[in-house]
Amino acid sequence: FFVFSKKEMVFLNRYSFITFVCFTFWSLFSFPYAFNKEEVFLYGSKFLIFFTSILVIQSTLKELDLKNKNFVLIIISMLLVEIIWINSIFFERFNIAGGRDMGLRAFTGNINITGIALLLKIPFLIYGVNEFKGMIKKVLVIIFPFAIFTVLLMGSRLTNLLVICLIIGFTFYYVVSRGSIIKGKTVIIFGISTLIAVVTNNYLFEKSSINVIERSTNIITKSTDQRIRFYKQALNHIIQNPLFGTGAGNWKIQSLIYDNEYLTDYIVPYQVHNDFLQTAAELGIVGFFLRFSLYFIILFFLFKNLKNILIGDNLLLYLLAPFLIFLIDSFFNFPQDRPIMLITTQVIISVIFLNIKGLTFFKSYNVKKPVIIILLLLSVPLIYLTQIVYKSFVNQNHLIVGMIQDSYYLSEDEVYNINSKFPSIGATTIPMETYKANYLFNKGIMIDTMFEMVDVGNSKNPYIYSGLPVKAVFHLRKENLDSAKFYAEKAFKAISDNKVHFNLYTDILAATKDTLGLKEAYNYLKKPTRPEFTRKYLTHMNSIKDNLNTEDSTLIEELYNKKGISELGDVLKIINQVGKKNVFDGIEAAEEAEGFYILKNYKYAARLFEKAIKLNPREIAYYDNAANSYMKLGNNQKAITILLKAIDFLETTGKTEYLLSILYYDEG
Numbered sequence: 183f184f185v186f187s188k189k190e191m192v193f194l195n196r197y198s199f200i201t202f203v204c205f206t207f208w209s210l211f212s213f214p215y216a217f218n219k220e221e222v223f224l225y226g227s228k229f230l231i232f233f234t235s236i237l238v239i240q241s242t243l244k245e246l247d248l249k250n251k252n253f254v255l256i257i258i259s260m261l262l263v264e265i266i267w268i269n270s271i272f273f274e275r276f277n278i279a280g281g282r283d284m285g286l287r288a289f290t291g292n293i294n295i296t297g298i299a300l301l302l303k304i305p306f307l308i309y310g311v312n313e314f315k316g317m318i319k320k321v322l323v324i325i326f327p328f329a330i331f332t333v334l335l336m337g338s339r340l341t342n343l344l345v346i347c348l349i350i351g352f353t354f355y356y357v358v359s360r361g362s363i364i365k366g367k368t369v370i371i372f373g374i375s376t377l378i379a380v381v382t383n384n385y386l387f388e389k390s391s392i393n394v395i396e397r398s399t400n401i402i403t404k405s406t407d408q409r410i411r412f413y414k415q416a417l418n419h420i421i422q423n424p425l426f427g428t429g430a431g432n433w434k435i436q437s438l439i440y441d442n443e444y445l446t447d448y449i450v451p452y453q454v455h456n457d458f459l460q461t462a463a464e465l466g467i468v469g470f471f472l473r474f475s476l477y478f479i480i481l482f483f484l485f486k487n488l489k490n491i492l493i494g495d496n497l498l499l500y501l502l503a504p505f506l507i508f509l510i511d512s513f514f515n516f517p518q519d520r521p522i523m524l525i526t527t528q529v530i531i532s533v534i535f536l537n538i539k540g541l542t543f544f545k546s547y548n549v550k551k552p553v554i555i556i557l558l559l560l561s562v563p564l565i566y567l568t569q570i571v572y573k574s575f576v577n578q579n580h581l582i583v584g585m586i587q588d589s590y591y592l593s594e595d596e597v598y599n600i601n602s603k604f605p606s607i608g609a610t611t612i613p614m615e616t617y618k619a620n621y622l623f624n625k626g627i628m629i630d631t632m633f634e635m636v637d638v639g640n641s642k643n644p645y646i647y648s649g650l651p652v653k654a655v656f657h658l659r660k661e662n663l664d665s666a667k668f669y670a671e672k673a674f675k676a677i678s679d680n681k682v683h684f685n686l687y688t689d690i691l692a693a694t695k696d697t698l699g700l701k702e703a704y705n706y707l708k709k710p711t712r713p714e715f716t717r718k719y720l721t722h723m724n725s726i727k728d729n730l731n732t733e734d735s736t737l738i739e740e741l742y743n744k745k746g747i748s749e750l751g752d753v754l755k756i757i758n759q760v761g762k763k764n765v766f767d768g769i770e771a772a773e774e775a776e777g778f779y780i781l782k783n784y785k786y787a788a789r790l791f792e793k794a795i796k797l798n799p800r801e802i803a804y805y806d807n808a809a810n811s812y813m814k815l816g817n818n819q820k821a822i823t824i825l826l827k828a829i830d831f832l833e834t835t836g837k838t839e840y841l842l843s844i845l846y847y848d849e850g
Contacts, residue, residue: 191241191554192546194535198476199547202233205472209430209465216429217436218642220606225431227567232524234557234564237549239525240532244546250497251313253533254306261303262325264289265332268296272335286335295520297336298511301344302526304329305503308352312368313496323371330379337392339401340514344507346398349373351503363496409455409514415440416459420467427466434611436463438645443708446679448648450611453519457512477509480531483543490540501534570604577601578608581617590625597621606642613639616649623652628659647676651686658690666690678707684715692722700726728762756800768798775807784814792824802832809841818845 193199210226213219248256268288275285287293307329310322333341349372356369383394391397419428419436428436437451454460462470484502508517508527517523538544577600584590602614616639619632633656636649650673657666667690673680674687684707691699704711704719757765775790791808798804805828812821825842828834 191237191549192244193237193240193549195543195545196547201472201476205469206230206233208469208472212426212429212465215426216432218432218607220604221431222429224605227564230560231564234561235525236528239528243532244536254309257303257306258310261307261329264300265328268332290522293336294338295522297333297338297341299522299526300333301341302504302507304348305500308368308372309497309500311371312364326371326375327378330376331382334379334383334394337397339397342394342398344510345376348503349376363499412451412454413456413459416454416463419463423466425466425468427464427469430464433460433464435643435645445677447681448610448612448646453516455515457516457518483541487541498534498537501530504530570601574601574605581621584621585624590621594622594627611643611646612648613642615639616652620652623656632656647673651682654686674703685718688718688722692725695726697723697726724757760798760800764797768794768801771797772804779811784811787811788815802828802834806837806841818849821845
């Protein structure tokens with residue numbers, strides 16, 4: 183439309199146009215030294231799409247020439263739709279005792295994103311309350327507490343704290359400006375609405391993890407420690423690689439090197455949770471400057487000329503607030519990688535540039551037609567690349583769901599036809615070729631070319647080690663136990679706190695009855711050890727050894743005392759106390775006794791059940807069955823003696839007391 187019409191296309195300003203172009207080329211320049219070349223092209227194409235989107239957004243806004251109040255009404259309407267959407271889900275799934283409900287993410291992929299996306303629009307609601315009159319203002323005042331309640335409902339600490347910062351910021355501005363821009367009533371309405379939302383949240387979620395007071399004051403958490411660790415890792419990498427970094431889009435792989443000792447299963451850091459540090463870590467100081475200098479220059483000019491700017495346009499104060507929220511969020515999360523955040527923010531920045539008059543820096547840059555045509559031509563391959571990436575995510579879902587549900591419904595040809603070259607790694611950085619090889623293997627397809635697929639996958643991400651277990655299981659099926667052990671051990675030593683790696687390696691050790699190897703593997707795990715790993719280790723040791731040693735007995739006690747542990751802890755504890763042979767001999771005696779009981783030979787049944795008690799005095803069923811046999815013989819006193827002994831020494835199930843009450847009744 184803009185190419186073939188007489189309309190002009192504009193960009194933020196000349197400086198931003200130059201830095202955006204230079205940043206795109208600088209990111210592509212990282213191709214030679216990046217771990218994963220495909221990710222560089224993905225990053226560059228994503229940024230080029232972003233670049234084109236800003237051009238279209240600002241040109242469209244300039245052409246529309248919306249009045250401030252109309253623009254604000256559009257934003258508030260979007261906010262209202264989101265509030266209704268989220269709260270309808272909330273009331274449908276209402277659970278006071280529950281924690282953060284990921285279903286409330288609504289129009290985004292994450293409730294933290296939803297929280298910030300809502301908060302970006304709150305300043306426009308404040309503007310509406312401040313500037314509109316009559317019925318519209320009354321409606322906005324009613325909406326206000328619901329809007330704040332919905333923001334707090336997301337349970338994001340950062341969002342909660344930013345709500346407080348907004349109140350403080352607008353109150354401070356009102357005091358300083360003496361009400362020249364924002365009215366005192368507006369600040370009071372904001373404060374009262376927030377108070378209503380906080381009180382309601384605290385009442386509804388008094389004992390929940392999303393209680394706004396508890397969550398906002400409890401900032402020292404595992405998540406905080408994790409972020410600090412990520413920041414240190416990124417800073418360390420920037421110091422070591424100040425000029426070039428690790429390559430565009432490649433921090434997700436680089437982070438595996440730094441965070442190896444903290445990795446759990448195939449959960450990877452992926453993001454630094456600080457866009458400024460991540461950009462510098464991936465593209466060096468030059469890339470950081472090209473990417474973010476525009477934002478800092480905008481802030482500099484806005485604050486330097488704030489009084490003069492606000493004389494002409496009150497809306498700019500309310501545009502500054504969401505812009506600052508976006509930058510603060512960039513310090514703690516990764517909004518630069520979230521399209522909904524980027525687009526919303528770029529609309530706000532575009533409106534800022536279009537509304538500031540008299541400052542040369544904010545003068546829009548008219549893009550020449552040849553540049554527009556080039557961008558139009560580039561959009562064709564960009565659309566194609568986007569389609570490829572989308573298909574890749576769909577296919578990844580097929581491969582992952584198949585493995586999770588043990589339902590391998592794709593045919594061999596369909597698996598081979600899945601594009602694994604672009605992108606070459608999945609959403610969790612596991613190589614696509616490894617996904618495909620594992621899927622084929624689980625379909626029962628055993629061909630040597632699978633090794634080549636795994637090797638190709640390893641070259642795309644050598645630090646996730648997901649291909650090693652595939653090779654190990656392949657050799658197991660071929661009955662090459664030594665080779666299977668080699669690859670399984672290599673995977674386990676690379677990332678030990680990984681359920682797949684630990685289970686596979688210990689299964690092989692147990693098959694070879696290598697108790698020393700099992701002990702070494704268990705001790706190699708980081709502490710505190712995951713309960714499921716302890717269960718697995720003790721199960722294997724119990725299957726090999728007649729009796730467990732003192733050290734293993736201590737582990738059983740720890741397992742037994744942990745809340746939520748399965749019956750395995752009870753079983754192992756009994757075996758450890760009475761001995762494995764006695765447990766199995768007791769089972770054999772009890773089974774023989776049941777046969778005599780069925781034949782109504784209660785005398786032999788009673789003797790055999792008592793024999794089972796002597797072999798394994800920790801099994802309550804033996805006591806109940808022995809007593810029941812003596813009851814059939816009319817020897818109530820003997821039955822009572824057995825049941826009382828059981829009550830004194832064991833945890834009963836209720837049946838013991840039931841039998842005892844019958845006996846006492848019969849005895850008068």
